[in-house]
Amino acid sequence: MRNENPVNTYTWVPLTIQDESETLLNIVSAEKEFVTDSDGNVWIDAISSWWTMIFGHRHPRLLLALQNQLQSLDHVMLAGNIHEPAENLSKAILDLTESNFAKVFYSDNGSNAIEISLKLAIQYYQNLPNSKPRSEFLVFSNSYHGDSIGAMNVSGQNYFNRIFSELRFPTKEFPAPNCMNCPWGKKPDHCSTECLSDLELAIKQKDFAGIVIEPLVFGANGMLFYDKKVLVKLRELATYTGTLLIFDEVFTGMGKLGEPFAFQKAGVVPDLLVFAKGLTGGILPLACTLVPKFIYETFRSKDPYKAFFHAHTMTGNALACSLGYEAITMLNEFGLTQVKELEKKLKQYAESFQKKMGNSIENVRVMGGIFAFEWKEPVANDEYLNPIGKQIRNSLRKFLILLRPLGRTIYITPPYTISDASLEKIFFALETTLLGFLEPEKY
Template sequence: MSNQDWLNRSLQAVWHPCTQMKRHERFPLVPIASAQGAWLTDFDGKRYLDAVSSWWVNLLGHGHPRIKQALHDQLDTLEHVMLAGFTHRPVIELSERLAALSGLGHAFYGSDGASATEIALKMSFHYWKNSGKAQKSRFISLENSYHGETIGALAVTDVPLFSATYAPLIARALRVPTPDARQAAPGQSARDVALAAARALENVLAKHAGDVAALILEPLVQGAAGMAMYHPDYLREARRLCDQYQVHLIADEIAVGFGRTGTLFACEQADIRPDFLCLSKGITGGFLPLSCVLTTDNVYQAFYSEDVRAGFLHSHSYTGNPLACSAALAVLDTLRDEDILAGNRDKAARFSGILAPLAARTDVRHFRQQGMIWAFDVDTPRGDFAQAFFAAMLERGCLVRPIGNTVYYMPPYCLQDGEMRQLAEATAEALDALAREAGGAPAQPALP
């Protein structure tokens, strides 16, 4: 069957996520038949360089042999057993490994990032309730934050497109200024912005700490805010202030964990340990849905009781699925045995060099990089830039999905130098083509 056949069937049967379906009257879906490494292939044989790791999940590349083998091996023994009243080898081994890597003692499993956010928020509130402080029921999040689209997660998500419709259902969080380094005024550094944001956080905590359960943040990079990057001193100050005002710190590393920012966990770059660490996306290398919330022994002990109501009564049927846990163990094995993070540092330096001409363009603002994440903002009059650029890149065999006017790359770690050059060249061509359509001349590198 051809692309068109599968496209028609999908439109008749599937409601696609984060999508106004009517737009597919003008912008067709791309049916994918197979994938390998950094490449997707459609049913007509056209290939696409997956520069966003299929929504940031495909950490090591599609079809990774070690993860595939781990799944084959696990299928021969145990595909699933409920985790209430039972346990199994993969979930025990994964929990032990994550505890050793994070310094956090107990792991609670979910299915996706929003579920991890829900779990962490509920755990924090319930901890304070079990500790005799049930009034600590509010949460603080950063401006432009994104933590998922379930009802609890929307309370700490500051993206009106996602949350405005459901406002009557949402218990609103307190918002504090983002430490986004793009806000720096002339003469200011990224650290100056971070410290100013930390002072604003302190003002809110000084006023509201008595009824606040936790501060939740995305360490170092706020993804849906347009890959907003900030100085690690904000994390250090946030940890200090949370300790001072007796508020939990929830680190949402759903997008940035497992090496995306250059270290296994982004919090390592500030030398801090959160009270809750939320993980998902790359945890299984993109093979199966899984999320995890790691927390401290102190939090765990607050739920340890003869009273069933003091327990954390949250579950879903596939909690700690053995296949997903086996995939996650294979990811950790690969990161360790192949020294992936060290290799990524060299790879990131090469890709940044290849992208230098893009960074120098007159229509590019705030070119930035953190580990294996690159982003820049495009100065364009086009209100449809994101959709138009996405389509232009697909024509050139690349999957790049902008956030507003922000173009970003979050590629699989298997990306090769030739693929980096192809991506950079396609981006320049697409930017020039869209500029011509808008009636402007293609942008040139800025003068030194």
């Protein structure tokens, strides 16, 4: 079954322009880095299904963990109860962060985990003795923190959220640091974080509840890489002004950059840490917000008005937690080594890719398990809608490669376990497709 148009499905397929004809693939099975459609075509899932399947699809160890958990406990509400899968996972997460945090607050997706971090930050200042309330956040233009109202609100204003701008609670937005194309023409080794000068002025003039940022990589909104210097400076400013520093590691967590978390790669510890995506190896939804002792302590009281009243029905689902525990065990056993090996391979491919493509591409970059570049095409007003993205995506389908370019930004984030043969196929498909755009008569 193939539907030529999303209006023909009972399901409302997301991030899809409903009346624009699009061939939806009917996926019937998945294994490793592959998904198979109902016509028997085997596709390479080159972005790990929105960055979740870090160990590939249906990894036997994750399946076994799930089956084992099913033998005893499926789900129980996590209010008034606790269970071993949640406790085991929480302990494993706190260990993974080298004990920089004291408590794990579970939710089901990245947007919710962000909402929780915002609410915790706001309530922290209310609970903190002798503190004035604070509720405004400092945010960045190219950031993406999710599609629920609060998460949207702290994301950069763009095509995704502009329609809802009347709902925005106060935030102050600054241009995203961009070390690939520094507006000051500086290189990270010789810069004085000029990109944060306006933010520095703002944060010293007014009390903000928090700075919300994706550390080292702005993912969904352009795969922008920036230097850890920015985070060092933000940490300094946050500490100086008593503002909470919130890292959104929904994308960068679980080893994506070669360390368990980007904060460890940068050597900068945030005050609240949010992550999701790869946490269960992509099999079930689970997210968490990590809270350090100094914040948690302000919620410890017999006064019910100091308690944090937030929960989702499926919070701490036992099946998801048992998967998370196994995924972290695998990350420690071999996942991090695999990402580092993948990074080496991606760097080699990036070099030869750049040579072949010449100046038709720019900003070729690799960090951990991320490879990205821009196709030299005029930037669109709403870059996500830049038609070149869809054109490239569709052309790659001929090679059975699943990608979702972000406008003219093309990237891959394969499972850490991807085979050499599949990597080779992805780069062959990219080269052939893009060279074909340049010289259609030849390809």
